[in-house]
Amino acid sequence: MTTISLASTAPSALEVDAIVIGIVPDEPAAPDAAGPGLRTAGGAQDVDRALDGRLAAALSALGATGKAGEITKLPTLGALTAPVVVAAGLGADAGPDALRRAAGAAVRSLAGSARVALALPAGSAEEVAAVALGALLGNYSFGRYRTGERKEPVAELTVLTGEETGGAVEALERARTLASSITLVRDLVNTPPSDLGPEDLAQIAAKVAGEVGLGVQVLDEKELAEGGYGGIVGVGQGSVRPPRLVRLSYTHPEAERTVVFVGKGITFDTGGLSLKPADAMDWMKSDMGGAGAVLGALRAIALLKTKVNAIGYLPLAENMPSGTAQRPSDVLTIYGGKTVEVLNTDAEGRLVMADALARSGEDSPDLLVDVATLTGAQLVALGTRTFGVMANDDEVRERVVAAAGRVGEASWPMPLPPELRKGLDSAVADIANISSERWGGMLVAGVFLAEFVPEGVRWAHLDIAGPAFNKGEPYGDTPKGGTGAATRTLVQIAEDVAAGTL
Known part of the structure; x- marks a missing residue:
């Protein structure tokens, strides 16, 4: 298990x-210098x-430029106790996000x-938090099913900071909490579906x-049927599992506001x-990434x-074809009574979400936020690293986007x-689960969900279909596979709801 600590010791000792x-790009030392220049940042001065x-000359000779994402290793040949110096490029804007990504890659x-x-530069609590979080997230490895030899994650991490850095201990603890919660989400997303059914x-x-210390309530298939959760029951009825x-709840004695996550x-x-x-199915173990993010966030x-006061709903089902599976043209009754004609059983996420969104009205939320790997259209529109944010209130949408950015x-x-x-009009029910037109699929899914948001409740929808699972190579503090997207x-x-700013 990885440990992380703070120290104010000179790195060379x-x-x-x-x-x-850390290194950042700089102008060449001379007009005729070969290649771009670079300069060091943070504790690198002691190493230099x-x-x-x-140091800078040696790194330049190795081709280092200081651009973001770049990693250059330099042997110290006995000049330092440590045998290797790793220079992580911070890019021109070496802010907290750049520090987090650089720490993760390194x-x-x-x-x-x-x-x-x-x-790396860690002269403020914000920088300490960024370096620590990036290091812990970059150190992530999912080795549960590997039997051969593999490189283990780094066992001990030390973040070097100044003796006068205020709030460093609290910043480190926050980073540790966030990292362990995101690690939980990543592990869940990476777990094979054979070992992670709804009951699991x-x-x-x-x-x-x-x-x-969260409150928890779990409804099984009989209770769901009796309670009128037609979306969850309909999607799940094709599976033997x-x-x-799941309803999770957290209360604080001084809380004045309530947020609900689905x-x-x-x-x-x-x-x-x-x-x-087939080629669109192999990574569908990640289709519970939204529920994972809610669990990690509540933790x-x-x-x-x-x-x-925070409440989290995890509507869980396995969408399988069988003799008991729901059929295209079936009609489901969602919690609260609204009916849905199922024209496509692969638009199932919005059906289970509809039940939970409708149920959330009984919690009287000040804000309702859902997060889902909902549509392939999200990847078409925004790619694999950017999730879409929709809302029934323009200010809520902008503030959620701002929260993500922070x-x-x-x-x-x-x-x-x-x-x-x-x-989404249906000839036989209140609404259909897909549109008769192919365009704007991500937006149509949001429009569908909006139908089940309790009246008068401010709501935002996060479509994380692409960002929840990285099918490419690792980058920054993001691994291959499950990412833990949207948990932070x-x-x-x-926190913004608690502060009254959202």
Whole structure:
């Protein structure tokens, strides 16, 4: 298990396997210098002195430029106790997000090391938090199913900071809490669906709730049917592993406001009878990424003792084709009585979400936020790293986007055009689950969900279909596979609600 601590020791004196420093682009020292220049940042000055002032020249000779995401390793040849210096490029704007990403990339490149010191700029609590969080997230590894030899994550991380850095201890603890909660989400997303059905995830949520003091209620398939949760029951009826609805609750004695989160929890999505093509199915274990984010966020909110009342709903089901599966043209009755004609069983996430959104009205939320790996159209519109934000209130949408930006998660405001509602008209029910037109799929899904938001409740919808699972190579503090997308944003939203700014 990785440990992380603070120290104000000079990096050149540390008994570690590697020292991570920051470098940024700079103008060449001379007009005829070969290639771009660079300069060091943070604790690198001490390392430079130990190398007789040759650090920048040596890194330049190795091709380092200081651009964001760049990692350059330099042997110290006995000049320092540490055998290796790792220079992490911070880019021109070396703010907290750049520090977090650089720390993550550097630590990941050092997998297999026992002890690593981070001498990145950490002169403020915000910078300490960024470096610590990036290091912990970059150190992530999912090795549960590997039997051969592999490089283990770094065992000991030390963040070097100034002796006068105020709030450093609190910043480190916050980073540790966020990182452990995001790690939980990543592990859940990466777990094979054979080992994570609806009941399994419900049991894990109950266990986490017990560990951090959350209230928990789990409804099984019989209780869901009796309670009128037609969306969850309909989606789950095709699987031998029945659905569940988990309700988590956190209360603070000084809280004056309540936020409710709803996270899509499809533990595997075949598309049901509207079967997905094979190449679109292999990563559908990530279709519970929204529920994972809500669980991780509630855990962090409880540990951080945020002054808010927070409730999380995890509607959980496995969407499978079978003789008992729902059929295209079936009609479901959602919690509260509204009916939905199911024209495509692969538009199942919005069905389970509808139940939970409708149920949330009984909690009288000041703000309702749902998060879901909802549409392939999100990837078409915004790519794999930016999630879409829709809302029934323009100010809420902008403030949610701002909250995401403050914690370093990329998002983009999207509209909910009212004219798209007509495409969801059904000949036999109150609404259809897909539109008769193919365009604007991400927005249409948001328009559908809006139909089930309790009247008068401010609501935002986060479509994280792409960002929840990284099918490409690792980058910054983001690994391959499950990312934990939106977890930090939900925590920040809860804090903003507590502060009365959202």
